[in-house]
Amino acid sequence: MAQTQEIAGVAPGVPRPRRGGWPAVAALAGATFTVVTAEMLPVGLLTPIGGALRVTEGTAGLTLTVTGLVGAVSAPLLTPALGRFDRRPVLCGLMAVLIAGNLLAAWSPHFAVMVAARVLVGIGMGGVWAFGAGLAVRLVPGTSVGPATSLVFSGIAVASVIGVPAGTYIGELADWRTAFLTVAGLGLVVLSALAVLLPKLPAEQEIGLGGVMRLVGDPRVATGLGVVALLVTGHFAAYTYVRLALEEISGASAPVVGTLLLVYGVAGVLGNFAAGAGASRCPRGVLLVISLVLAAAVGLMPLAGGSVATATVLLAVWGLSYGGVSVAAQTWLLVAAPGAREAGSALFVGVFNGSIALGALVGGLAADGSGIEAVLYLGAALAVGALAVAALGRAPGGGRR
Missing domain, CATH: 1.20.1250.20 (MFS general substrate transporter like domains)
Structure with a gap:
């Protein structure tokens, strides 16, 4: 119980926002599912991507590496850069960046454009994960923090079971560009859910990069x-x-x-x-x-x-x-x-x-x-x-x- 109380704590002097409850938590789970699916999507599509963009499968694999590395760098940088803003528009904006990245990937005529698209996906993925992962504690009562945090992170696990295989199946059924368009459409649905279901979530504490x-x-x-x-x-x-x-x-x-x-x-x-x-x-x-x-x-x-x-x-x-x-x-x-x-x-x-x-x-x-x-x-x-x-x-x- 003590651990749960520590997790549920709010920075001194910051008013509790109106709770969004479990629907808001579910929207965050949808966000983690979408960003991880977008990150890992090329895993099952390397061969057709490489063929269409005239690169080897090994080179096509850089689409995954680039996104991971950009996400690793962007998350610690975006947190101080956007730290003073309400979290609801921040998450919606980052999801919009992820959508733009997938649309650009679907259109890519050359591999360089695909890499630029995957950079956008990395920025959106890193930011959504960094800001969204810890929000469950502000949306539900303290006794529900554990299950709510689990639900948010279930999006990561479910993406490995459903998201990536589904993207691969769509790529085989239609083509790899359709798979990226589908993830962009899913991102739009999640963005709408975040905008509607999340309450106002003002910054608790502005922290610089240092x-x-x-x-x-x-x-x-x-x-x-x-x-x-x-x-x-x-x-x-x-x-x-x-x-x-x-x-x-x-x-x-x-x-x-x-x-x-x-x-x-x-x-x-x-x-x-x-x-x-x-x-x-x-x-x-x-x-x-x-x-x-x-x-x-x-x-x-x-x-x-x-x-x-x-x-x-x-x-x-x-x-x-x-x-x-x-x-x-x-x-x-x-x-x-x-x-x-x-x-x-x-x-x-x-x-x-x-x-x-x-x-x-x-x-x-x-x-x-x-x-x-x-x-x-x-x-x-x-x-x-x-x-x-x-x-x-x-x-x-x-x-x-």
Whole structure:
């Protein structure tokens, strides 16, 4: 209960806004779903994008890297730049930028235009995530903060289950440009919902860029960010090449791989809500469990994943554990910096997206240099590192206990 009260705290002297309640929380969940779907959309469309824009698939993959890196940089910069404005028009404006990026991507006649479009998507994605992730605490009563935060972050997990596969399916049914147009249309629906359902949300506390970066000096914040960096880097080092692992280690065919990834995604959604319920009471405990279980599931894949049956179990456990990373880590930072929630969220988004790019990079180097099993062991080792940081570092509430 003490942790929940800390999360629900409002900066001194700032009046409580009129609550938007659960409909507003649902609109924020729609926003996180949309921005993550937009970020990851090229994953299933690299071949047709490359063919249409006359670049290799590897070059087309830069559309994902650029968006992640721009999101990592823009989130900490947008927070102080827009910090004095009401959050409702800020979120609507950032969603409009995301829509513009997807429209431009759908029109792109050349790869350079596509890169510019993905820069816009990165700006919108980083800003919406940074400003929206911590708003649930201002929309519902304190006792509902945990479930509301879980619902906001469920958009991330659901995007991996529905958003990206749906975009890929649309690309196959029509073409890749239609997939980007569809996400732009979804963004327009979400923008309208945010404008209608969010109450006025005046700035709680204006923080400059120096204030955002000084948060890193807080050992509780630094510990939380360190755990995020290790877990997300480790996960994406391994998960980027999960299809190859399932084919080479488990002997799974392409249709079976698709089913297994669906199992992973569903488990991730369940893990999100399970972690959210526990993190509101003890974020350190939840992240310790996540780190341990993730390390075990990924590390056992080369050893025990030789059949489709055991691979299914391990992948489900993997999804269940990783599904809780976002909400548990965000809750840690909300408690660690209750007076600077948006600054903490901005750092979280920056570290998270930077770690996605780093994980894909180091995973690729390991795969090329030592093979797929080395990639999985690397992911497990980084999760063990996260376990050590969470156990030994400073946690919200004080101490190393």
